Amino acid sequence: MSPRTVVVVGETPSLGRSIGDLLLTEGIPCRMVSDVTARELDSWGAERAPVIIVACNEVYCRTARRWARGEFPGTSLVVVGARDPSLQGMGGARIVSLPLQREPLVALVRELTSDGTAGSG
Numbered sequence: 001m002s003p004r005t006v007v008v009v010g011e012t013p014s015l016g017r018s019i020g021d022l023l024l025t026e027g028i029p030c031r032m033v034s035d036v037t038a039r040e041l042d043s044w045g046a047e048r049a050p051v052i053i054v055a056c057n058e059v060y061c062r063t064a065r066r067w068a069r070g071e072f073p074g075t076s077l078v079v080v081g082a083r084d085p086s087l088q089g090m091g092g093a094r095i096v097s098l099p100l101q102r103e104p105l106v107a108l109v110r111e112l113t114s115d116g117t118a119g120s121g
Helices: 013-025 038-043 062-068 085-089 102-113
Strands: 006-010 031-033 051-055 076-080 094-096
Touching (some): 006 013, 013 031, 013 051, 013 102, 051 102, 062 076, 062 085, 076 102, 094 102
């Protein structure tokens, strides 16, 4: 099984570009978008639901709230930098605070995208 697709949603554009650049530098392919729809995710034809990383340094994180409502079934969610108070009770989402620490984020993304087999990578 191939690794899961990574989609970086740049609700805060500069933060999204930084995360995308970081992942690409680490050899993790990703798609960078300013917004995402369930139809778009399906159209990319991935075997497995993608990992969505939301770059949002605002008090309202649109993509995370849509994810919590079930708009992106099967996906994993990582929110970087958000200050949205609703994220505190959002089970299943991973929250990464700023300032961003490179190694923990890369390790998290590698874990979420791995195919689950020992020694892969």
